[in-house]
Amino acid sequence: MHDMAKRENNDDDSARVKRVKVEENGNGKMDPATNPYLSHLYDEQPSEYNGSNALSSFKRHATTTKQASRAEDGPNNAFTGRPLSSKYMSILKTRRGLPVHQQRDEFLKLYQESQILVFVGETGSGKTTQIPQFVLFDDLPNQNAQMVACTQPRRVAAMSVAQRVAEEMDVELGEEVGYSIRFEDKTGPNTILKYMTDGMLLREAMNDHNLTRYSTIILDEAHERTLATDILMGLLKEVVLRRKDLKLIIMSATLDATKFQKYFHNAPLLAVPGRTHPVEVFYTPAPERDYVEAALRTVLQIHATEPEGDILLFLTGEEEIEDACRKINLEAQDLSREGGAGPLVVYPLYGTLPPAQQQKIFNPAPPPTTPGGRPGRKCIVSTNIAETSLTIDGIVYVVDPGFSKQKVYNPRIRVESLLVSPISKASAQQRAGRAGRTRPGKCFRLYTEQAFKKELIEQTYPEILRSNLASTVLELKKLGVDDLVHFDLMDPPAPETLMRALEELNYLACLDDEGELTTLGSLASGFPLDPALAVMLITSPEFYCSNEILSLTALLSVPQVFVRPAANRKRADEMKELFAHPKGDHLTMLNVYHAFKGEEAQSNPKQWCHDHFLSYRALQQADNVRLQLKRIMEREELELMSTPFENKKYYENIQRALVAGFFMQVAKREGNGKAYVTVKDEQNVLLHPSTVLAEDSEWVIYNEFVLTTKNYIRTVTSVKPEWLMDISPNYYDLSQFKKGEIKQALLRVTQKLQRKEAEKGGRR
Amino acid sequence: MAQSDEDDDYMNMVFEDAPKGPKYETSLQRAARKRKEGEARARQKTKAEREADAEAAREAALATALPETNKGFKMMAKFGFKQGDTLGKSEDARKEPIRVDMKGDKSGIGLESEKKRKFREQWAQAEREAKRSKEEEGDYVEIRRLEAKEKKAERDLDSAQRTAERLTEKEAEDKGTPQPADKPWKDVNLLWRTRARRRAVIMHEKQQRRELNNSLASRLPTLAAEDDDEEDDSKVAQGRDLAPFYTSLEDDFVDEDPDLAEFEALPVPERLQKLLTYLREKFHYCLYCGYQYPDAELEGCPGLTDEEHD
Secondary structure, eight states: OHHHHHHHHHHHHHHHHHHHHHHHHHHTTSOGGGOGGGGGGOSSOOGGGSGGGGGTTOOTTOOOHHHHHHHHHOSBOTTTOSBOOHHHHHHHHHHTTSGGGGGHHHHHHHHHHOSEEEEEEOTTSSHHHHHHHHHHHHHOGGGGTOEEEEEESSHHHHHHHHHHHHHHTTOOBTTTEEEEETTEEEOOTTOOEEEEEHHHHHHHHHHOTTOTTEEEEEETTGGGOOHHHHHHHHHHHHHHHHOTTOEEEEEESSSOOHHHHHHTTSOOEEEEOOOOOOEEEEEOSSOOSOHHHHHHHHHHHHHHHSOSOEEEEEOSSHHHHHHHHHHHHHHHHHHHHTTSSOOEEEEEEOTTSOHHHHHGGGSOOOOOSSTTSSOOEEEEEEOGGGTTTOOOTTEEEEEEOSEEEEEEEETTTTEEEEEEEEOOHHHHHHHHHGGGSSSOEEEEESSOHHHHHHHSOSSOOOGGGGSOOHHHHHHHHHTTOOOOTTOOOSSOOOHHHHHHHHHHHHHTTSBOTTSOBOHHHHHHHTSSSOHHHHHHHHHGGGGTOHHHHHHHHHHHTSSOSBOOOGGGHHHHHHHHHHHOOTTBHHHHHHHHHHHHHSHHHHHSHHHHHHHTTBOHHHHHHHHHHHHHHHHHHHHTTOOOOOOOTTSTTHHHHHHHHHHHHHTTSEEEEOTTSSEEEETTTOOEEEEOTTOOOOSOOSEEEEEEEEESSSEEEEEEEEEOHHHHHHHOTTTTOGGGSOSSHHHHHHHHHHHHHHHHHHHHHHHO | OHHHHHHHOGGGOOOOOOOOSOSSOOHHHHHHHHHHHHHHHHSOOOHHHHHHHHHHHHHHHHTSOOOTTSHHHHHHHTTTOOTTOOSSSOTTOOSSOOOOOOOOSOOOTTHHHHHHHHHHHHHHHHHHHHHHHHHHHTTHHHHHHHHHHHHHHHHHHHHHHHHHHHHHHHHHHHHTOOOOTTOOGGGSOGGGHHHHHHHHHHHHHHHHHHHHHHTHHHHSOSSOSSOTTOOHHHHHHTTSOOHHHHHHHHHHHHHHOHHHHHHHTSOHHHHHHHHHHHHHHHHOEETTTTEEOSSTTOTTOOOSSSGGGO
């Protein structure tokens, strides 16, 4: 903290001093012939400045900014030896203007001196694209056939940043610079810089405990504290002790990096201040009765009264955002027509929005309706993805109601759900900061200053405290971490969370009673899936339907395939009816996939999806995921087969195979209506309104337990109770059940089965 | 002997159980019971009942920690984990899962706690009042005496001010310089200015009412009366509730006239004393004698205060 404060104060000065020093060197001592800036004047270059030889004089971990700059200047690419393009040159100029570039010397010094380094740079400082390149020129991973890894919490970021850096380095994406995300690997034998999701690096560690392929690992956006980043930090803390040659950089965008420093044995810290302007913060005098309504009012007021500048409004989810956009649009049109304000264009922004529509937020604000009239403005209504991960220039006004949708998990009722919750103080500060990107801005907080101080928690809870850890525990076991109780995490979760995860894995037969990994568990950890899904897939050949379960697993791993636009709900429901299977949603989804792969649909899949209110993107993705999973199955020699469609057991086999994965997610109907009670946890739930279940079903399996003000189960399929006891006798050990209706019902089933057995025996 | 004593001890006598009904229910009874149970089961719970059940079950489950019989617990115990321990190596690790809070409406941050705070305040206020009244019970007589005295002082103050005003007006008329009826209240002598101000407020109010009745209320003739939770604005607009105007004047008053505010803030006896002195000095008038003496000596008047006139 102390260090940083000092840096903030002195930054301007120190940067100026440094620049002067470089110039001195250039003017005074340097021979103009070796001056890289004048290299174009000297045709006969010494060979060491040429092409890949430019790096030959470099001493690993002892290079300077000067050397690197010379190599970057070309004329040939330092890593490929090919001549550099003019596009490269123009990008290079921009790159050298980025804030991080001014601290390259300092960065190199700390990087060379220390095994672990914490680097703080705000969004827009250029850290994600530049730091890995700085590392490349000093770490020279190509000399030892190693790579530099840079992790990202999001797939999209990994892809787009890799694309950008490939351009900056003037190489083909997938060659020297590549990326690796779940279900997609775009790297090759020449790759020296690999952007990847944190989850992918974790998966790689399962097969290579010391991550020997990498010479430097950069954990970017560590402040987001994703589950995978937290686990990686715990692992790497141990790996760096075993591998003294491995360097580790933790990059964070927020100033609270001291926590990282402390966790990593007081590693040195380097901070690059971002370019930000002051933001004036306003609070409401009293709490708001309806935060959405208050938000709309505020946006319109800003539009009518504040000078030019775009607006960013934070809301919680797709539906709320689309609804708000519609309302703002209507009101703003009225305002504009009456001459009370200029034109206003409203754009929604959320994760599931197609990329083409996401791009629209970068459109410039509309011009005045009449030349010289009141200036136009754009308003972006976004989830918290605009909080850190996306930078939108031109935002001057931020409206912050103080809520976001956050994942919560509670091991006591085993529910993992997205709930609207108050944000943290850190989040609120981050949101306000978005208003000061281009010039001084204003942030309107729709709560009182008192509420900000007293009601908001300091930091958002890291994901590890809000997640089911079954998947993570399986990965850690595979990673060879045996003692999970004392595994050194930055924020250890509640013990019950680990308890529940171990228990679930035991019921899934992935861990034995001693907590040791079983063969099935080891196999399941090889699939990039939830343990329940992996187990279902692995056991599906026993039910003669691995082809179908493979399709279903893929469908359950992608976003919702059904599209239900607000303006066309009825038509969408009619279309869904075409695919409906009376036994439930899983089978309905399978019908959709089969139809999608049919001849008629494949002749023009995009149009077909559009006509049937299906998401082309999701189905395409499912297709891709299926292919990847199929490869793993083939590698593991798991047989792919189907029950003949004519066989009357075709669907029953699929239902049974579903039970093999989802026997812990079962509900029994209570009375005659839509009300169900979950088995063991005994939670009252309702079938989600989207459910297709034509038949009377006393017992169902569900994919998701959704918490809202009501409890819902979503993606539901009918099953028979005897299957439950047949397929998972351990979980359905009735002596472990609480007294009650569910136990009674299951006892009746057992007795019936026994009677049948006896009859059979008698007849024999 | 002892034996017979015991036998005779009627205190220890054991009664046969009171006769009960038949040990087994009859077929008719069973049928009736089954029917009742069946009806209870078959009855569809109302939506509200179901929701309440669901919430109760959820809250109960959320409040119950996983038991030590949990298989996961046993695996963790292998590594020395005990009930009450935390995971990892940091000091301040979590013991309990994060609470699950469902948000059922669109209320803004702080609204819930604001409601709770108001409720708490009201409650505390009620408690304070209850406590105070209890304390006062003890010296009821003394309190009543003080109250009576205070009330009397207020009445005296009022009549002293009235008298002072009257005498001043009379004096002006006698001099041939009668004061204009619409003399701004701020120009009135501080000692009785409050009377003038009160009159001005009433006038103002009447005028407002008239104006509003003539304009808005007449244009919105039927939109009145029945709905109680209308916004304050509309009540005012319809001239039905003039409290806001009054309060706004009340608020202005400190800004408008700090002198008067200061004077009014003085305790009643002190103000009364000031007026009594003024009346004696200016008009040789004693309120308690009810007589205007011819000269400053006020001969025959026992003194300034009421007590002295007893």
